[in-house]
Amino acid sequence: MRIATWNVNSLKARLPRVEEFLGYADVDVVCLQETKLSDKAFPALTFQELGYDSVHHGQGQWNGVAILSRVGLSDPAFGFGDGFTDPYEGDARLVAATCDGVRVVSVYVPNGRAVDTDHYERKLQWFAVLRDWMAAHHTPDDAVAILGDYNVAPGDDDVWNIEAFAGSTHVTPNERAAVDALCAWGLTDAFRVVYPGVDGLYSYWDYRAGDFHQHRGMRIDLALTSRSVTERLTWAVVDRNARKGTQPSDHAPVIFDLA
DNA sequence: ATGGTAGCCCTGCTA
Numbered sequence: 001m002r003i004a005t006w007n008v009n010s011l012k013a014r015l016p017r018v019e020e021f022l023g024y025a026d027v028d029v030v031c032l033q034e035t036k037l038s039d040k041a042f043p044a045l046t047f048q049e050l051g052y053d054s055v056h057h058g059q060g061q062w063n064g065v066a067i068l069s070r071v072g073l074s075d076p077a078f079g080f081g082d083g084f085t086d087p088y089e090g091d092a093r094l095v096a097a098t099c100d101g102v103r104v105v106s107v108y109v110p111n112g113r114a115v116d117t118d119h120y121e122r123k124l125q126w127f128a129v130l131r132d133w134m135a136a137h138h139t140p141d142d143a144v145a146i147l148g149d150y151n152v153a154p155g156d157d158d159v160w161n162i163e164a165f166a167g168s169t170h171v172t173p174n175e176r177a178a179v180d181a182l183c184a185w186g187l188t189d190a191f192r193v194v195y196p197g198v199d200g201l202y203s204y205w206d207y208r209a210g211d212f213h214q215h216r217g218m219r220i221d222l223a224l225t226s227r228s229v230t231e232r233l234t235w236a237v238v239d240r241n242a243r244k245g246t247q248p249s250d251h252a253p254v255i256f257d258l259a
Numbered sequence: 260a261t262g263g264t265a266g267c268c269c270t271g272c273t274a
Binding site for chain 2: 009010012013036060061062111113151206208209210211247249
C-alpha cells in the first residue's frame with residue numbers, strides 16, 4: 001500500500017496539480033490538508049472518476065482535510081467528536097477513515113502563529129487532545145497512521161538552519177514534546193525510519209524569497225505510524241517535483257510504501 | 260530595506 005500526505009494550500013487552486021499527482025504517483029491513499037473548501041464544493045466526483053473514494057471535512061475559507069483511497073474507505077470520523085474539547089473548535093482539522101485495514105487520520109495541526117500568543121498555547125492543547133483522542137479510540141497494537149501537516153519540525157535536522165528559527169514556532173521544545181508525547185503513546189516518525197540522520201530533506205518551503213530554490217525548507221509533513229504499520233514500511237520519499245512548475249503548493253507530497 | 264508570495268469570503272488576514 002502506498003500512502004501519501006500533502007498540504008495542497010487550496011484544493012480549488014491546486015486541483016490540476018492533484019490530478020496530475022494521482023496520474024503519476026500510483027498512490028493508494030492520499031491525506032490532504034488545507035483544502036479550503038466547503039464540503040459542498042469538494043470535487044468528490046472528480047476523484048471518483050480517477051478511481052478514488054474520498055471523505056472530506058471542510059469549513060470553507062480555511063483549513064479542510066480529506067482522505068482519498070482506491071483500496072476502500074469506511075467508518076469516516078470528522079473532528080475529535082463528542083467528549084473532547086477542541087481548542088480550535090469550528091476548524092476542520094481532522095478526518096479519519098479505515099483504508100484496507102489501516103486506520104488513516106489526516107490532520108492539519110494549528111500553525112500557532114507566534115510563541116507568545118494564545119494561538120500557540122492552543123496549538124499545544126490541540127496536540128494534547130489529539131493524543132487523548134488516539135488513546136480513547138485505539139491501542140498501540142492497532143494499525144494506525146496519522147499523516148498530515150503537523151506544523152512542527154521534530155529535529156534540528158528538519159529545518160534548513162536551526163539558528164534562523166530562534167524564537168520561532170515549529171521548533172520549540174514544547175511543540176517537539178507534543179509530538180514526542182504521541183510517539184511515547186506508541187507512534188513512530190516513519191520518515192526517519194527510512195532516513196535516520198539524513199539532513200536536507202524537507203516538505204515545506206515558504207513561497208517568499210525564493211526559499212525553495214535556496215533549499216530553505218522544513219520537514220513538517222509527517223506520518224506517525226503505530227508499530228504494526230511501521231514494521232510494514234519499506235520506503236519513503238518527498239515528491240519535490242510537485243513543488244516545482246506551475247502554481248505549486250508551498251508543500252510537497254510525502255509518500256510512504258507499506259509492504 | 261523587519262523584506263518576500265500566494266491563498267481566501269481580496270484594500271486585510273492567514274500562512
